[in-house]
Amino acid sequence: MAVNKALILCLSFACSVFAGNVLAADDAKKAPSPAQQAQQERMKSCNKDAKDKALKGDERKAFMSNCLSGKTESAAPAAEPATQQNKMKTCNKEAGDKALKGDERKKFMSDCLKG
Known part of the structure; x- marks a missing residue:
């Protein structure tokens, strides 16, 4: 036991x-x-847009596929970081072309990135 x-x-x-x-x-x-x-977040946004447009069946599938791959307006918020990244590349190139260093480069980069 x-x-x-x-x-x-x-x-x-x-x-x-x-x-x-x-x-x-x-x-x-x-x-x-x-x-x-x-x-x-992209999925939520695309689902909301598909619902707002009252899409069903194959039409909804096609819309969701395009939306999730970034081919529609719904994916615009996800594309924003790419825009910021492109801005950063452009500003870095300009600062390099001008041979800026130290505080001068920091100020230029700040102003450039603000737009």
Whole structure:
């Protein structure tokens, strides 16, 4: 009888440790990456637009495909960082062409990036 209790106790402990590890792994998986968050936002925006346009069936599928790939207006917020990135490249090139250094370069970059 003591062996059975010990065995049950060991199995209970093993199960609780295993369950704890599984729960910890689930917690780690729940935090989406920035790319996943952007895709989720794009999905919400595209779904809302498709609903507003009352699209159904193949028409909705085609719209969603285009929207999620950035071929429609709904994807415009996701395209904004690319615009900022292009601005940064242009400003960096101009600062390099002018051979700006130190505080002078910082001021130029700040003014350039503001538009």
